[in-house]
Amino acid sequence: MFTFFGLFADPASGLSADIRRVLPSLHVIGIERPIRAIAARFGAEAYERERECIPEAVIRAVEILSAEYPGARFLLLRTECFGGSCINWGKVIQKVVSQLMV
Numbered sequence: 001m002f003t004f005f006g007l008f009a010d011p012a013s014g015l016s017a018d019i020r021r022v023l024p025s026l027h028v029i030g031i032e033r034p035i036r037a038i039a040a041r042f043g044a045e046a047y048e049r050e051r052e053c054i055p056e057a058v059i060r061a062v063e064i065l066s067a068e069y070p071g072a073r074f075l076l077l078r079t080e081c082f083g084g085s086c087i088n089w090g091k092v093i094q095k096v097v098s099q100l101m102v
Helices: 015-022 056-068
Strands: 002-009 028-031 037-041 073-082 085-094
Touching (some): 002 015, 015 028, 015 037, 015 056, 056 073
Antiparallel strands (some): 002 037, 028 037, 073 085
C-alpha cells in the first residue's frame, strides 16, 4: 500500500518561506508540471495513516497561511493506493478571514 499526505498551493511571492515558518518539518518545493504550484509532503509524524481524517492542527496552520495569502488556493491531499487502485480525498482552503480578539 502507498500513502501520501501533501500540501499544494498557488505560487505566491514569499509563500514558500511562510509555509516553512508555519510548518517547519516540511520540505517545500516548486513544481511546474502538471500544474505550477508550491508542493510539500507531510511525514508520518504529521498524521495517522490508519485514520482518514486530515489533522486539525494541519488545517489550522494552513488557515493561518490562507489568511496571510487570501488570493492563494491551498489543497491538503490524502492518497492511498492498493496496487493500481487509488483513492484521493482532501480539503481546499482559500480566503480564510483572520479574526482578531479585541
